[in-house]
Amino acid sequence: MMSSDANIRADSPASRRMGRRSTEESRGTRRALLQAAAAAFAEHGFKGATLANVAERADVTTGAIYRHFASKEDLLVEASRSALGSLRLPAPADDRPIALASFAAGAARRFLAPGEEQSRRLFIELHLAATRSPRIAELLAEWHREILEGWRDHVPAEAGSPEAVTKMLFLLLLGLNHLEGVAAIDTDQSEIESIGVRLATALVLESPE
Numbered sequence: 001m002m003s004s005d006a007n008i009r010a011d012s013p014a015s016r017r018m019g020r021r022s023t024e025e026s027r028g029t030r031r032a033l034l035q036a037a038a039a040a041f042a043e044h045g046f047k048g049a050t051l052a053n054v055a056e057r058a059d060v061t062t063g064a065i066y067r068h069f070a071s072k073e074d075l076l077v078e079a080s081r082s083a084l085g086s087l088r089l090p091a092p093a094d095d096r097p098i099a100l101a102s103f104a105a106g107a108a109r110r111f112l113a114p115g116e117e118q119s120r121r122l123f124i125e126l127h128l129a130a131t132r133s134p135r136i137a138e139l140l141a142e143w144h145r146e147i148l149e150g151w152r153d154h155v156p157a158e159a160g161s162p163e164a165v166t167k168m169l170f171l172l173l174l175g176l177n178h179l180e181g182v183a184a185i186d187t188d189q190s191e192i193e194s195i196g197v198r199l200a201t202a203l204v205l206e207s208p209e
Helices: 013-048 051-058 062-066 072-086 097-112 117-129 134-151 162-176 189-205
Strands: none
Touching: 013 051, 013 062, 013 072, 013 117, 051 062, 051 072, 072 117, 072 134, 097 117, 097 162, 097 189, 117 134, 117 162, 134 162, 162 189
């Protein structure tokens, strides 16, 4: 006796619903894998993250990973691309210095916010991985260049060249992401955020000596 599924025509509404459900489930699994890979990457680094660890975090089998990604590197590169997308810094709204300063301050707050430990670790690990993986290096370079292009017409001349100001912003943000690494010095989080915001703001307002 044929099963009820076998009697469903390929072009029937029921078949189309099953197809949509299968596609949605596949997309959901892919999203879960990217999130799990980003978490494993942040915790263990590019080299230390394992497919077994990612599969456990995503509550799937290791074999399920290979239905979506050809290799561990493919998975981690795509997870990095997705993570950078979520960390994307929008271009300033206009070319006024105060708008640019507000944007820089917002970027500092974004990276110092409570509950963003994983984002901070991932940001650091991405830069470390870029020294060993050409694919991660190019991905990070594309992100840096995109931010520069968004800033290029908004940096006041007295602050320095757009390239120098943008690069210093990234260096500042990279330093802010080491917040947990200086845990031995106990201080108030809100004061650290205040100082970080002042540094980011001064970067785009003060003239170089």
